[in-house]
Amino acid sequence: MYISGVKLSRLSLAVPANVVALGVVSLVTDVSSEMVTAVLPFYLVLSLGLSPLAFGLVDGLYFGVTALVRLAAAHTADRLRRRKLVAGAGYALSAACRLGLVAAGSSVAAIGAVVAADRAGKGLRTAPRDALISLSAEPGRLGQAFGVHRALDTVGAFLGPLVAFAVLGLSGAYDAVFVVSFAIALLGLLVLVLYVRDHRGPAAGSASIRPALALLGPGRFRRLCLAACGLGLVTVSDSFVYLLLQRNAGISAEFLPLLPLGTAAAYLLLAVPLGRLADRVGRGPVFVLGHLTLVLVYGLLAVAGPFWLVLPLLGAFYAATDGVLMAAAGPLLPEPLRASGLALLQTGQATARMLCSVLFGAAWSAFGHVPALAALGVGLVACLACWKAVR
């Protein structure tokens, strides 16, 4: 961290130190986790000799695990007023999983369990971390705070694969990648322990989950949740976008792993400016604007328009919606229930998006990609119109 000391101090003039610290933790942790993500398919197929179908099972849907863990962890974090502790437990669990991969050897079942535990670690930390961010910045500057955090996070995602393949090239061994990834994850955990301050505001009081569920009663937070879930139902997974892009543009399949980098680059560049814009003109309008860029993405894919626009637009969509949604939700939630509320929102949105991918896959198989994309685009516009109407 001493390397980027100059940059950190300049940023911290505008952004609370705690937010920068959390961003650096995410950056370092993302380097570690993206290292594993980048080499895991090679490890499973080349080193362990897994066939495609077996790989699909290992990589399968741990979605339910993540969702349940996220809700439970957020509730615990709020109740104990120990958000840093719960987030730290998540970072620690994921770090331990790197060594778990080495220990699992060639057992497919053990590797599956390690991957599941890693996802659980991610589930543990997400909502308490976002709650800490939202409690660390003034309500009026939350968009910028989340923008800074997401930008730092994305830098980590960029570096991870580079580090992984450098280590693999030097050592020729997958376990070296896992060990280096473990060391980096520990470093991230240490930054969290040393530099992140916990926010121990008033306690939620009871052990009951009723107050958290009551957040979904009539009010602005419920409307925000409904809007996010409705829009989630018409937000297709990135993999579909890359697959359509690759097919339409005739990009060779070996370059598929590079496409997400294009999205990440735009996300990285736009996260802070769009977060600041959201602070100035309102989070709602920027959120809506973000989804309109997604409509453009669908349109470009459907009519096979200029392909080079797709990735920047997708990155802009994330920059205008991901952190901005959290920034919009934070002030609507009472402080003792901040993590629980954010977890509800994130889980609802993720569930809706997963449903959308399943439905889109079926529609694509049945009717082709143009009608499926058109349906999504119409759905998006309809959701935005409804949301405007009820606001």
Added chain:
Amino acid sequence: MKRGVILLAAALLLGGGATGYTLRPGREPATAGQTGQAGLDLGVPGRLLVRDTVTGLVRGSRTRCERFHAAAGTGVCLVTELGAVPTTYAVLLDRAMRETRRIRLAGIPSRARVSASGRMISWTVFVTGDSYDSGGFSTRTGLLDARTGRVTVTIEDIPLVKDGRRYYAPDVNYWGVTFAPDDNRFYATVSTKGRTYLVEGDYAAWRARVVRENAECPSLSPDGRTLVYKKRTPSGAWRLHALDLAAQRETPLAETADVDDQAAWLDRNTVMYAKGKDVWAVPADGTGTPRLLAANASSPAIT
């Protein structure tokens, strides 16, 4: 200040440990694709060849492969150079294991096969990142007709007939080709909508039809009468089965372990396959017991 010192010390310690582990001696960098003979002759009939899982070399040669197969003086070696954009090649080998041709592929090597005559060559690579359901995968299976030199980059556009009707779906994935003695008919696996099927293809006529469900990575016997493939059991494990093509009678083999490999024929009555880190053999008629054929080995082939 104190925090900074702790962090710096930890970073140095972790960095040193990680560097030491990465560069510790006794390891070879992962370079691939060098070929060269060392007395191996793919033209001598009846010789068992395997890939050494420790060194990555085809045993008895200096050729490094991720997947390997050979028959009748022709070999195919799938190699990958790792990187942000992994580069994979199907390297064609002559009887002295010298490279004769190199075809660039997109994906991670999964299956390789040479027909009994050495004329037809097939490979399957597997691509992550373009699956459209999360946690999925996709495969690319290609063919080479060594007599004409014609390469089919992917067979996924072959007209497919299922239940008597032309079948269309954007999600078809083919893998694990095996060739008939006539070098024209072939069998393969297709997966679509979450199910896997055995298909029979005709190379010259360029068409294929679904033969039966739940049969992956077929391997046709030298006489063309029996297919051995892996079939998913209700427990989720794969078990090798033999199919008598004339009688359409399916028999489970005596290997009861979960086997995830495309079997190859050791002789007229026996198949061999990778199980764990070793290559095993078992009679192809359901009798007998599995026996260890080669330790620390994969990709078995008989020349």
